Amino acid sequence: MSTAGSRTGRAWPLLIGGGALFFGLALMVAGVFGGFVPIPGVTTGPARPPCTSLPSATEVEAALSEHADVTRSLQRAVPGARVTVVKPCDGAEAGRGMASISVPDGDAAEDVSHWLGTNDGYGVPVEVTTR
Numbered sequence: 065m066s067t068a069g070s071r072t073g074r075a076w077p078l079l080i081g082g083g084a085l086f087f088g089l090a091l092m093v094a095g096v097f098g099g100f101v102p103i104p105g106v107t108t109g110p111a112r113p114p115c116t117s118l119p120s121a122t123e124v125e126a127a128l129s130e131h132a133d134v135t136r137s138l139q140r141a142v143p144g145a146r147v148t149v150v151k152p153c154d155g156a157e158a159g160r161g162m163a164s165i166s167v168p169d170g171d172a173a174e175d176v177s178h179w180l181g182t183n184d185g186y187g188v189p190v191e192v193t194t195r
Contacts, residue, residue: 112162113189115153121161124149127186128163134186141183142175144168150191162189169194 112118119127128135128147135147150164163186167173176192 112152112191115157115160118153118157118160118162119188120159121149121151122159124161124163124186124188127188131184131186134184137183138165138176138179141179142167142172144172145176162191164191164193166193166195 146166149161151161153160173192
């Protein structure tokens with residue numbers, strides 16, 4: 065009887081350790097797939113060209129001014145769209161920019177992407193974001 069009791073007594077630490085390991089792995093998997101734990105090499109933000117290939121912010125501002133008709137057409141097609149110049153770079157490339165089209169939701173972002181694929185743009189890099 066003492067032999068059976070000692071075997072059961074040794075099994076508890078294994079069960080507790082195995083349960084903790086399983087729970088930890090489950091939390092880690094949920095964190096990765098839920099987007100809480102970043103995966104190296106996978107970007108979660110918008111894809112952008114490298115800063116060295118972006119035009120100057122001044123050139124982007126000029127392109128938006130020269131193509132005001134594009135902005136008006138876009139805003140008619142996608143109500144609530146806002147077009148601005150953003151400077152996503154730091155350091156020596158801080159003066160470079162791109163056009164940013166912000167929209168209220170994901171459906172509007174899809175509408176902008178479709179519109180950009182079927183209409184003339186600004187001639188500068190563009191990102192679409194939701195606010």
